[in-house]
Amino acid sequence: MHTVPDANLLAIPTPYYLLDEAAIVDNMQIIARLCELSGAKALLALKCFATWGVFDVMQPYLHGTTSSSLNEVRLGYETFSNNHNEDPRYKNRDKKETHAYSVAYSADEIDEVLIYADKIIFNSISQLNAFKDKASAQNIPVGLRLNPKTSNSSFIIADxxxxxxxxxEHDRDKIIAVLGDITGVMIHNNCENDSFEAFSDSLADIEARFGNVLAQLEWVSLGGGIHFIAPDYPLEKLATRLKSFSEKYGVQVYLEPGEASIHGSGSLVTTVLDTMHNEKNLAVVDASIEAHMLDLLIYQESASVASINDHAISVAPVGTEQKNNAPDNTIIYGRSCLAGDIFGEYALPNQLQVGDTIAFGNAAGYTMVKKNWFNGVGMPAIVIRRLDGSIDIQRKFDYQDYKDSLS
Structure with a gap:
């Protein structure tokens, strides 16, 4: 890591991910407010965001991390947990929790998982039966994932x-039969849900179906996917609902904010390499959605433009009805050979030129954790704008990293 003199972003070769610590702290303060009002605890979902170079500004606001694999639980323990950290910055901070979850643990990794975990959540009763004794022998609280068979998700792939x-597990009788082996459950059935009413109704349905289970637990994790950081979200109503739920069943509530932790705090900065015209204006940048913003491809979405030539400009991709008979629109492509490597179609104030710098917005969540070396396209550096305005190049990637990722 090194600091760029005079905080000159234009001196950094593109492409790179740019994270803004001040924007992250803004989200953290909303999360902390929700926890203060509700009594809930918030765990960073590493599956969404695991760029540990900014964990120092997140740690004061969150209660720990939650994971989906051995590598993630180890990362959370090593970089977020202060249980073993002798750094004086962490000396007076509250103990952080490290929750371990996986869709399926293998027998050869469970012992290492338990080294790092403060709680372990099994996805199925069969996994619970296979590994519960190992966890109990180390006095590690055990949980089970509960599937209410209802959700708030607009995408079947994420439902x-x-x-x-x-x-x-969804069978209430089978869950009741193993209550003696668990102290809590995790329920993750929201995805980008920005409706408090939908969340509350869903929670009421869970209570109606599993109330006798919840009343026998010590903790319940309600997962992530709740977009409560939106400016118009009724945060106080959510807090009241969570507090009421917690008091009714006598449980500690956990939330697992991923996107909510870092929404709007990152961008992918690119440079225009080429322009063409094929009925519409075309531009090719030095990044790729398949390699660097994979969720755009998976969910068939487009990126917003956050700046052009370092001048802030908020341009959303045009809708379907705005694409027809619009020869002045610009389609921005990635540089991979995938025909559908498209950041989006835009009505820009000016035509793009070779050498223009374009920053795509909301590029923190589900990007760096999914980046890949498709086509051998250069990997974006990770750059951080610190709270004091200084710019750190946290990590660069080169040919050796590409080569080492193969064999």
Whole structure:
């Protein structure tokens, strides 16, 4: 890591991810407010965001991390937990929790998982039966994922309650039969849900179906996917609902904010390499959605433009009705060979030129954790704007990293 003199972003070769600590702290303060009002605890979901170079500004506001694999639980323990950290900055901070979850643990990794975990959550009763004794022998609280078979998700690919879902147990009688082996449950059935009413109704349905289970637990994690950082979200109503739920069943409530922790705090900065015209204006930048913003491809979405040539400009991709008979629109492509490597179509104030710098917005969540070396396209550096305005290049990637990722 090194600091760029005079905080000159234009001196950094593109592409790079740019994280803004001040924007992250803004989200952290909303999360902390929700926890203060509700009594809930918030755990960073590492599956969404695991760029540990900014964990120092997140740690004062969150209660720990939650994971989906051995590597993630180890990362959370090593970089977020202060249980073993002798750094004086962490000396007076509250103990952080490290929750471990996986869709399926293998027998050869469970012992290492338990080294790092403060709680371990099993996805199924069969996994619970296979490994509960190891956890109990180390006095590690055990949980089970519960699947209510209902959800708030607009995407079938991300819907944990999709038909034939493997994500958690749904049979109430079978869950009751193992209550003696668990102290809590995790329920993750929201995805980008910005409706308090939808969340509350869903929670009421869970209470109606599993109330006798909840009343026998010590803690309940309600997962992530709740977009409570939106400016118009009724945060106080959510807090009241969570507090009421907690008091009714006598449980500690956990939330697992991923996107909510870092929404709006990152961008992917690119440079225009080429321009063409094929009925519309075309531009090719030095990054790729398949390699660097994969969720755009998975969910068939487009990126917003946050700045051009370092001048802030908020341009949303045009809708379907705005694409027809619009020869002045610009389609921005990635540089991979995938025909559909498209950041989006835009009505820009000026035509793009080779050498222009374009920053795409909201590029923190589900980007760096999914980046890949498709086509051998250069990997974006990770750059951080610190709270004091200084710019750190946290990590660069080169050919050796590409080569080492293969064999």
């Amino acid at each position: 944990p309650a999709r038909p034939f879902s493997r994500l958690g």
